Amino acid sequence: MKYLNYTISAIIRFICVLSISFVWLNYYFRKFSTSLIASISIAIFVEIFLLIIEINKNKKNNLTRQQNKIIDDINLALEYMAKKSQINYFANILKNMYCSQKYSDCIISIKNKEKVCFVPSYNANSCSIQDAMECIKIALNHNANTLVILTNEIDSDTAKYISKIDGIKIEIFDTIKTYKLLILNNPLPECKIGIINKKYSFKDYLSIAFDRNKTKGYLTCGLILIFSSLFVPYNIYYVVMGTLSMIFALVSISKKRAS
Secondary structure: OHHHHHHHHHHHHHHHHHHHHHHHHHHHHOOHHHHHHHHHHHHHHHHHHHHHHHHHHHHHHOOOHHHHHHHHHHHHHHHOEOHHHHHHHHHHHHOOOOEEEEOOOOEEEEEOOEEEEEEEOOOOOOEOHHHHHHHHHHHHHOOOOEEEEEOOOEOHHHHHHHHOOOOOEEEEEOHHHHHHHHHOOOOOOOOOEOOOOOOOOHHHHHHHHOOHHHHHHHHHHHHHHHHHHOOOOOOHHHHHHHHHHHHHHHHHHOOOOOO
């Protein structure tokens, strides 16, 4: 199944790159066969380039493609869990590894006679400065020596902010590090969606607009517009909008599926 999903994603990427390249090359050069051959060459080059990047990434992380798939599944489940469910999940893991106690806002473990505070901070976006501040506040309330923030990813501004904090040692466990150190030999979390009432930000709307589920719609729209541009006079509108639809499809296929 994992190879089927990867193959489908690769085919969609190939079609998108091929379509974008062909429609613009054909628009400028007006030579169908030449534009088609050049577009196929470009699409193949892009796929090979992306494949090399993925192979190098897997080697760097020392993870197989199957493990990366598991990490994506864990990430998705945790991002849409309620905070309480996140704590329960990690508490069950940590109790088998350290002398730990679960609280309503974190898990406290004793490691080398030091109090370590594990705070899950998974959400649809990367860990922000505000999220980090809340985690630090929780750790200080529990008089912890070390804070471990369990999160999907952390942006550069938040990392810089954390590096300047004194008085408590802070470690960031992103998804890959968390998987290697904690989850590798533990079962996947059950995905329980937490209902959170909040105002959506512009980033949230972008996440919805480019959800992986939207790929089919963008791809279909792009193919129709690009095909129409071959027959409709004064076709720059179809070329531009078809290209945008294909770009949207490429962005969507690279995102995680969520509802």
